[in-house]
Amino acid sequence: MARIPPMVLRRYICGGHIPTKGCLRMKTTRATATALNPVAPQGTRLLHTDADTAIPEGTVAFRKQLKDEAKRKKAEGLGSKKAKIDNQVLEKWELTVGIEIHAQLNTPRKLFSSAASTINEKPNTHVALFDLAMPGSQPKFQKETLIPAVRAALALNCEISTSSRFDRKHYFHWDQPAGYQITQYYQPFARNGYITLYAHDGIAKEDGDEIRIGIKQVQMEQDTAKTITQPGGIHLLDFNRVGLPLIEIITLPQIHHPSTAAAFVRKVQILLDAVDACVLGMESGGLRADVNVSVRRRDGTVSDAGHSYAGVEGLGQRTEIKNLSSFKAVEDAIIAERDRQIEVLEAGGKIAGETRGWTIGSSGTRRLRGKEGEVDYRYMPDPELGPVLISPTLIEHLQNTLGALPDAEITILTEEYGLTIKDAMSLVSLDNGGRAEFFRMAVDRIAGDSASAKQPLGRLCGNWVLHELGGLTLESGETASDLNFDASGNSLMPLDDFVSLIKFLEAGRITGKTSKRVLRTLFENSLSGASTDVEKMIEENDLWFRPMSTEEYQNLARSILDPKVVEQILKGQKGKIMFLVGQMMKMGENGQVDPQKAREVLEHIIEENRT
Incomplete structure (x- = not known):
């Protein structure tokens, strides 16, 4: 069968055009055009694009028909998740x-x-x-x-x-x-x-x-x-x-x-x-x-x-x-x-x-x-192949070295380390289990012998291992696999440095904003092969968290207060307070503003305006 040029095929599907030559050539009339394109409604004006083409005005391309049908199904709920x-x-x-x-x-x-x-x-x-x-x-x-x-x-x-x-x-x-x-x-x-x-x-x-x-x-x-x-x-x-x-x-x-x-x-x-x-x-x-x-x-x-x-x-x-x-x-x-x-x-x-x-x-x-x-x-x-004999010893060895399967790992991560099922499943599925192993080693090293500390630390580390490390690779234009996690949990991100960073964050010695900045530097150094000392890096860049005094909170709060917003809050629009808290956190240095403390100070100052 001869190949049909794409242009000819498109004209036939979209316009009902059949090319004719020689003795088959015919003069296109409204009757013949209707026969070639029976979907054209009666009374449609024909657009003559060339001697062989008669496309009814208003003819809808096949691709557009598909899109319109998909929109219709979506509108009727046929393609919805429900x-x-x-x-x-x-x-x-x-x-x-x-x-x-x-x-x-x-x-x-x-x-x-x-x-x-x-x-x-x-x-x-x-x-x-x-x-x-x-x-x-x-x-x-x-x-x-x-x-x-x-x-x-x-x-x-x-x-x-x-x-x-x-x-x-x-x-x-x-x-x-x-x-x-x-x-x-x-x-x-x-x-x-x-x-x-x-x-x-x-x-x-x-x-x-x-x-x-x-x-x-x-x-x-x-x-x-x-x-x-x-x-x-x-x-x-x-x-x-x-x-x-x-x-x-x-x-x-x-x-x-x-x-x-x-x-x-x-x-x-x-x-x-x-x-x-x-x-x-x-x-x-x-x-x-x-x-x-x-x-x-x-x-x-x-x-x-x-x-x-x-x-x-x-x-x-x-x-x-x-x-x-x-x-x-x-x-x-x-x-x-x-x-x-x-x-x-x-x-x-x-x-x-x-x-x-x-x-x-x-x-x-x-x-x-x-x-x-x-x-x-x-x-x-098959007459050319003998039986396959498997030793019970081999079966036992493979069974004993199979390791924890995904369901068992998810149970451990949720019950022992406090992760949600969603985060546990994500950890298990990434990097052939290497990221989950990195996570467990980090939490175990920070928690030590304290079983009660594992769950809160697990939730904190889980967020950083899943989201912050993954975010770094996306920002750098790389893929998550470029962290090079192996089955034992080793990666380009040194475990010792990561543990030190989380310890400082968990102890409140640095803020979350500062931690992300340090983590990015650790990742960049690991790509270039440079050595890093987390504590020294924080010290040299003066990144230690310094709590603000009550007076500093009050001065910062008064600097961002808008009389109109205060009036709206006094009338009952309490949600506006969190907007002001956000403004204070943006103006604070290196994430020094504690949102709970900021809200307390704001509520106190706004109540003073009531009188």
């Missing part, structure tokens, strides 16, 4: 979702060849003979891929099998040169896991404070080639991705709300990152989700019921939506497919078992192909 919350559950229908997550393991080599495991290099530069299914090439299991796989399964509370096997899943597509994918179908290496989701994970309110989602199995398998689609029906293949080691996480169909499904995928990514099992997140293509969606009437009368999935009976016919690449896509695609199935069933139709696709920003799913089953894939044990 509408999405209300869309989680339906009165007459029950949604059931199962999820399959494919995550790329953090290993230097591919699953069955010694080629480098990478997706960011020049296409087709890391490909072994076996990756291309060259005749005579043999798979060689790279045993180091087991380490991140087992760590991931342990983080998902799975039972690890000491013996597992690989199977061939047959299908023919250009992204799989061998005509089959090597996976684990009959004997996966991990089974019977679960994840507990809490309210702060973003689950639907109907699920309460927490919900446990079962994991049927976790299996190892190889990835396919990356397809790069070009105009004109051309598909380019990057075989760097063939054979990359994946784990597939298969849940039980125990999810009944779209937001809970998105929360599950998000939680899996956090867990895999916490145990260093997954090399990239969803936003970078290292984690992809397929969702299985079915609906049934709550009264059990739907004619399409009676199907089963993962051992659960009485479900509606399910469809699978492939390759969702964001948390929002997971939630939106489930809602769209749920609504489509309900519409079909309410119209008396039946749901076909099929594979469907989803495009970000679309209003519905689209059919890709009929749903394959186990028979279609012709699973068979």
Whole structure:
């Protein structure tokens, strides 16, 4: 098919223009223009832009139509957050979702060849003979891929099998040169896991404070080639991705709300990152989700019921939506497919078992192909690969060195250190946990043996570690990762200097304003490699806090008092007092003005004016 120039396509979509030449050339009249653009209202004056173009006056461009439709939905509340919350559950229908997550393991080599495991290099530069299914090439299991796989399964509370096997899943597509994918179908290496989701994970309110989602199995398998689609029906293949080691996480169909499904995928990514099992997140293509969606009437009368999935009976016919690449896509695609199935069933139709696709920003799913089953894939044990044997000693070692998982860390940070759940989650998610470790070391060093001091110090340090350090990197044009936190909590910001600064601030020897100034200097010195002595810096720049006397407070208050504002306060507008407090704090040197003391002085002086 010949390519259509963009200008021609635009004229056709926006103006109904069809180019004609030679014997097909025709004189444009109002009748023919109306036929070319039937959306033009009757009586519309035509604007002749060239010999072949007749665009009705008032024709709206397609892009503007989309914008106007989005505005309409927003005005009606269809795109609001409240509408999405209300869309989680339906009165007459029950949604059931199962999820399959494919995550790329953090290993230097591919699953069955010694080629480098990478997706960011020049296409087709890391490909072994076996990756291309060259005749005579043999798979060689790279045993180091087991380490991140087992760590991931342990983080998902799975039972690890000491013996597992690989199977061939047959299908023919250009992204799989061998005509089959090597996976684990009959004997996966991990089974019977679960994840507990809490309210702060973003689950639907109907699920309460927490919900446990079962994991049927976790299996190892190889990835396919990356397809790069070009105009004109051309598909380019990057075989760097063939054979990359994946784990597939298969849940039980125990999810009944779209937001809970998105929360599950998000939680899996956090867990895999916490145990260093997954090399990239969803936003970078290292984690992809397929969702299985079915609906049934709550009264059990739907004619399409009676199907089963993962051992659960009485479900509606399910469809699978492939390759969702964001948390929002997971939630939106489930809602769209749920609504489509309900519409079909309410119209008396039946749901076909099929594979469907989803495009970000679309209003519905689209059919890709009929749903394959186990028979279609012709699973068979791979005759070229022996069993994978995992020592109980290795499993025990990996379990003992797994460390605290995010939920346990959040509990410690909230209960022991007094942080809010929001701040605790932020700390845990930043810098692979390195910032949380820096925070704990700082608080423990300042608090010493005093357990009661941990919570107030924790709230103070939490603000500075999260917001003030992050603000410094943004001001300097760098990213937060340039603080170079490692897993042990070491960073460009020396812990000793940070602890000294917080000690002076907590003791009231310097003000918050001064502390931010000193912190900025510490950060700049760390970037340049210069040494710093916090106490000496404060001393040389005369930054120590000197409390103001009552007389100084009174003089400052009288200097900013406005008779009109005083009159308004005396008439009952008490909120004006805080405006005056702010004026006093701006005029004070180096943040010397204490807001509580300033308010007391102001109230006393204003009361004097009443008499």
